[in-house]
Amino acid sequence: MYSSHMLRKKVPRLLQVFKRTSHCDRQQYDVIVVGGGHAGTEAAAAAARVGARTLLVTQKIQTIGALSCNPSLGGIGKGHLVKEVDALDGVCGRAGDWAGIHFSILNRRKGPAVWGPRAQLDRQLYREFIQSDLLSTPRLTVWEGSVEELMVEEPNPEKPGRHQVTGIRLANMETPISARSVVLTTGTFLSGSLFVGQTSSPGGRIGDAPSSAGLSHTIRERLGLRTGRLRTGTPPRVVKNSVDVSLAKLHPADLNPTPFSFINTQTRCKPEEQLPCYLTFTTPAVERVVRENLHLNCHIQQDTKGPRYCPSIESRVLRFPGRQHQVWLEPEGLTSDLLYPQGLSTTMPPDVQLRLLREIPALHKAEIHTPGYGVQYDFVCPTQLSPALQVKSTQGLFLAGQINGTTGYEEAAAQGLVAGLNAARSALAMPTVMLSRTESYIGVLIDDLVSRGVTEPYRMFTSRAEFRASLRPDNADLRLTLKGFEELGCVSSERYKEAVRVRDTLQDAMAALQSLSALPHIWKQKLPNIEISENKSGELTCMNLLLYNDVTIEMLASVFPESLSPYMEFSQRLKIEAVYRPHCDLQKREMARIQREETMLLPEDLDYFSLPVSLSQEVREILDRVRPTTLGAATRLEGMTPAATVNLLNYVRFSNRKVSKIHQKETDPKKAGEEEDLHVRNASLRQ
Numbered sequence: 001m002y003s004s005h006m007l008r009k010k011v012p013r014l015l016q017v018f019k020r021t022s023h024c025d026r027q028q029y030d031v032i033v034v035g036g037g038h039a040g041t042e043a044a045a046a047a048a049r050v051g052a053r054t055l056l057v058t059q060k061i062q063t064i065g066a067l068s069c070n071p072s073l074g075g076i077g078k079g080h081l082v083k084e085v086d087a088l089d090g091v092c093g094r095a096g097d098w099a100g101i102h103f104s105i106l107n108r109r110k111g112p113a114v115w116g117p118r119a120q121l122d123r124q125l126y127r128e129f130i131q132s133d134l135l136s137t138p139r140l141t142v143w144e145g146s147v148e149e150l151m152v153e154e155p156n157p158e159k160p161g162r163h164q165v166t167g168i169r170l171a172n173m174e175t176p177i178s179a180r181s182v183v184l185t186t187g188t189f190l191s192g193s194l195f196v197g198q199t200s201s202p203g204g205r206i207g208d209a210p211s212s213a214g215l216s217h218t219i220r221e222r223l224g225l226r227t228g229r230l231r232t233g234t235p236p237r238v239v240k241n242s243v244d245v246s247l248a249k250l251h252p253a254d255l256n257p258t259p260f261s262f263i264n265t266q267t268r269c270k271p272e273e274q275l276p277c278y279l280t281f282t283t284p285a286v287e288r289v290v291r292e293n294l295h296l297n298c299h300i301q302q303d304t305k306g307p308r309y310c311p312s313i314e315s316r317v318l319r320f321p322g323r324q325h326q327v328w329l330e331p332e333g334l335t336s337d338l339l340y341p342q343g344l345s346t347t348m349p350p351d352v353q354l355r356l357l358r359e360i361p362a363l364h365k366a367e368i369h370t371p372g373y374g375v376q377y378d379f380v381c382p383t384q385l386s387p388a389l390q391v392k393s394t395q396g397l398f399l400a401g402q403i404n405g406t407t408g409y410e411e412a413a414a415q416g417l418v419a420g421l422n423a424a425r426s427a428l429a430m431p432t433v434m435l436s437r438t439e440s441y442i443g444v445l446i447d448d449l450v451s452r453g454v455t456e457p458y459r460m461f462t463s464r465a466e467f468r469a470s471l472r473p474d475n476a477d478l479r480l481t482l483k484g485f486e487e488l489g490c491v492s493s494e495r496y497k498e499a500v501r502v503r504d505t506l507q508d509a510m511a512a513l514q515s516l517s518a519l520p521h522i523w524k525q526k527l528p529n530i531e532i533s534e535n536k537s538g539e540l541t542c543m544n545l546l547l548y549n550d551v552t553i554e555m556l557a558s559v560f561p562e563s564l565s566p567y568m569e570f571s572q573r574l575k576i577e578a579v580y581r582p583h584c585d586l587q588k589r590e591m592a593r594i595q596r597e598e599t600m601l602l603p604e605d606l607d608y609f610s611l612p613v614s615l616s617q618e619v620r621e622i623l624d625r626v627r628p629t630t631l632g633a634a635t636r637l638e639g640m641t642p643a644a645t646v647n648l649l650n651y652v653r654f655s656n657r658k659v660s661k662i663h664q665k666e667t668d669p670k671k672a673g674e675e676e677d678l679h680v681r682n683a684s685l686r687q
Contacts, residue, residue, distance in 0.1 A: 028178045029055045030427035032168055033420065034147050034215075036064035038092065039401030039412035041130055043183045045091050048140040049490045052424035055177065056134065057168065059189075059208060061144045065095070065130025067409070068187075068205050069234045071332050071340055074260065076106050076116035077460040078100075078410035079471050080441040083117065085413050086261045087476040087499075088421075088484040089491045092413045093260035097267045099126035101275050101334055105256035112576045113472045114462045117258055120265075120277065120470060124332035134567045146171040149214040150182065152222055152394065163223060165396040173214065180427035183398045183419045184215075185412070188377040190403060191216050195299035195374040197349030206373055209212050219380065223394055226381040230457055231299065233312050233374040235344040236353050238329075240337050242367040245301035248278035248329060262477045262502075263495060269334075276363070278329040282313070282343075285359035289352065292316045299347040299374040307407045307457040312345040312374070313356070327360060340371055347374035355518050358402065375449040383626045388422040389415060389446065390434035392604075392627060398423045404449055407457035414442045421490050433488055438591040439479055440624050441471055451626070451633045467591060469583035478503055502570070509567035509574055512541040517559050526559045527551070528570030546578035600631040600652055613647040 031047040033040050036058030044056040058064055073096040074082050086093030088524055099121040106116035135142055140143055148171045153164040167178040189204030189211040202209045219225050253274035257267045290313060294300065300314045316325050328342040341363070346353055350371040357366045382404040389404075391397040400419035401412035422432040435443035444465045449458060463469050471479070481499035484491035491499075517539040523532050532540070542556045542564070553571035557564040567574065608615070608623040615623075618639060627635040631652055635645045 003298075027175065028408075029141075030179065031055070031181045031183065031420070031423045032057065032177065032179040033183045033185065033423075034118075034168065035187060035189070035401070036061070036142075037066075037068070037185060037187045037401060037412060038409045039185035039187070039206050039416030039419070040183070041065060041134060041399055042085065042090050042092065042183055042413045042416035043398075044132060044140055044142075045137055045424070046088075046417045046420035046490050047181075047183070047427075048137050049089060049492070050421060050424035050428070051489070052139065052181075052427050054140045054420075054424070055179070056140065057145055057147055057170070058142070059144070059146055060143075061131070061142060063205075063208065064142070064204075065127040066332035067121060067126060068491050069232075070342060071121045071123050071330065072118060073100075073121055073409060074116060075410075076114065077081075077441070077462045077464070078261075078408060079106075079115070079117035080462070080471065080476070081410040081414045081445070081460055082260050083476040084440050084480055085410075085417055086443050087480040088194060088417055088488070089414065089481075089495055090417050091130060092409070094264065095126050095129040095133070096121065096260045097264045098129045099123075100257065100267050101273075101331060102253040103267060103269075103274065104251075106331075111579075112474060113468045113580065114330065115473060116462075117260060117473055118262070120275070120330050123336070124333055126267075139521070145173075146209075146212060147215055148173075148212045149176075150184075150218040150397075151176045151178075152218060152397075161568075163390075163394040163397075165394055166447060169214075170398045173191050179396075181396045181398065181423035183400060183416075183423045184403055185399075185401045185416055185419075186211050186215070187402045187412070188375045190219075192375055192376040192377040195347045195376065196354075196371060197296050197347070198298050200298070200421055204375065204377060206370070210377075213351035216378065223391070223397075225384055225391065225393070226383060227378045228403075228405070229376060230379050230405065231374055231376045232307055232310075232457065233299070233345040233347055234372050235341050235346060236350075236357065236368045236372040237332070237338045237362065237370040238341055238357065239369050240331075240339050241368040242363075243329060243339055244362050244365065245278050245329065247364075248280040248360040251277045251279055251328075253277075262481070263498060273308075273329040273334075275334070277331070280327050280329065280360055280362040281324040282327060283324070283359055283361070284322075286313070287317045287321070288358055289356045289359060290314055290348075293348055293352045296349050296352060297347055299376075307459065310345070310407065310459070312347065312528040313343070314346060316516050329362065344372070346372045348372075353512060377402070379403055379454075381405070381453055383451070383453040386432070386448050386629055387434035387446055387450055387633070388426075389450075390421040390422060390426070390432065396423075396426060405444075405454035405458055406449070407459055411445060411458065411460055414445055417490075418442060418446060421488060423490070430489075435480075437465070439468060439471070439483075440476075441465055444471075447633060447636065451628060451636045453626075467587050470587050470591070471540050472576065472580065474573055505567065506570060506573065506577065509564075509570060510543070510577060512563050512567070513546065513574070513578065515541070515554070516556075516563055517541040517544075518559075527555055543578050543581075546575055566640070600656075602628060602634065602652065604629075611648075611651060613651045615644050615647060616641075619644045 030052035031054045033044040033056045044054050047054040057609050082093050096119050098118035101122050102120035104118055106118050107114050121559050141176055147168050149169040151167040153166050155161045165174045165182045169176040192204035192210035193201040202210050260402055326343050330340045332338045353371055357363045389398050398419040400415035437443040437447045462468055477499050485496035520534045520536045543549045553574050608620045622637055622639045
């Protein structure tokens with residue numbers, strides 16, 4: 001799968017070439033992507049795969065692919081996003097397989113639909129892989145620079161309409177760089193501020209400056225976009241040799257690492273080379289230190305919303321007094337001498353951070369390498385975006401990542417892929433596309449953002465998806481790869497061919513399992529360790545047998561070796577498919593209904609205040625403010641009542657039928673004449 005240590009040789013060479021040619025080779029691009037984080041890298045790669053001439057602009061090329069906070073990828077809900085990004089030929093899944101040093105499947109006590117593929121990553125290896133992949137991508141240019149201004153063409157006063165993005169202007173450059181589409185992925189850098197104790201300084205990440213004031217001015221003043229303020233934080237990095245791991249609980253990695261990418265059969269890190277994680281807990285003394293020093297922390301005292309599901313230790317203490325809190329000690333790399341204490345995000349002064357750490361038994365002699373810090377940054381209210389992640393009021397401007405109010409690498413990568421894909425399609429005069437919440441977690445994520453907005457950093461969970469049984473991590477390739485090639489244009493032919501092979505093989509295997517059967521007493525003889533009731537009437541197929549927890553494909557292949565042995569490559573996937581097939585069949589009808597609603601478009605210029613239907617003033621104001629693009633999106637708006645939904649549905653159906661009749665008359669003059677004669681006859685009868 002991987003070719004020795006070729007990547008380590010390739011990245012420095014590519015960086016050297018970049019430094020020798022550190023200039024832009026043209027002044028006109030199809031797509032410009034601003035920002036080199038997870039959203040930016042996926043956006044740039046996706047735009048180039050679609051066929052657009054793409055420019056990625058980042059402040060520092062060395063930080064492309066940097067893991068700003070936790071050195072991990074995936075998890076519950078988040079792992080689904082990584083698998084789906086990979087199914088659409090994204091970068092982060094393959095990078096995770098290369099850089100992973102501790103692989104595990106979270107939530108195994110529950111069904112496979114909510115399993116969470118996760119990996120601890122080597123920071124350096126991950127960054128090297130991302131940089132290597134981007135710097136060798138056809139049609140993609142990477143340029144180091146700071147974006148000073150977003151170039152926007154004002155709408156014609158005589159013909160009111162949308163703004164039109166035309167490019168960017170870099171600092172220290174008079175001539176702007178033109179583009180038909182621009183993707184902003186500023187992360188925490190939009191008016192970013194760093195906080196430690198009572199001090200603050202401009203920045204989006206420690207050691208890096210925030211984005212320019214000109215970019216913020218364009219977003220707020222010229223485009224008139226509504227913005228808000230969010231915050232996040234990171235824990236101190238601890239010197240590994242100063243930690244007594246014997247006082248923490250050992251958590252080894254999975255014996256058989258599961259790759260993120262569908263094109264990988266194994267990970268770079270061998271099972272025996274994986275590093276362990278450790279679990280410890282806070283103590284009452286930790287809470288005492290926090291409470292005694294809250295007055296020294298200006299970050300926690302502010303009203304700016306932080307992440308609910310990844311809060312600082314200060315927030316945990318205030319919200320859940322008297323509780324113990326988990327602290328995971330996670331390695332930062334194969335050769336790193338640092339540990340990441342997940343669960344101890346803090347913005348206390350450095351000396352207080354050290355006191356706090358040393359109140360935990362395993363960390364009683366801990367030494368801090370880098371103090372924890374907080375970040376506050378601006379975001380754009382995402383209800384101002386279409387499902388394609390394009391700003392509704394500005395043609396050609398797309399937003400992705402934390403600028404849309406999300407948190408996490410995985411959420412950013414998913415948005416980046418969709419924004420880059422649609423930016424390229426828009427630039428190449430192709431229609432933009434969207435992913436439905438009935439077919440992907442990416443669709444759930446984007447629909448939640450553009451329909452409901454955010455009041456705190458958004459994080460993906462499996463509970464947010466209505467159709468979890470169908471949207472599993474194991475079948476993301478079957479759901480998205482074929483569509484990505486045939487409809488979206490962002491998947492390579494090699495990956496497409498592999499997905500077709502997998503689909504056809506699984507279909508053949510499922511047909512074989514359904515066709516092979518035996519009477520219960522025969523199964524009892526063949527599989528004596530499985531409790532199969534002999535009172536069942538009729539034959540049981542292999543598909544029926546797979547519904548038993550302890551029955552595997554390997555067992556069935558021992559009974560029907562000639563028929564089932566060819567499918568052992570997909571033994572786990574077949575087991576999961578068989579178990580979930582009854583649930584998926586039930587969900588298909590509900591999915592079809594929702595898909596009909598999703599495709600029922602609402603006109604962009606619809607005047608909700610003058611609609612001749614029964615809608616409350618509050619509902620009209622909500623619809624006018626958010627301006628949902630589909631009926632499905634409208635139904636999920638906060639404040640949208642069931643009665644209002646029915647009335648809006650009836651209006652849209654009536655309008656569509658009316659338009660259809662008009663179109664039919666225009667295309668069929670004979671029928672139009674007959675209807676006119678009928679109207680005349682009816683009028684004479686009434687007289």
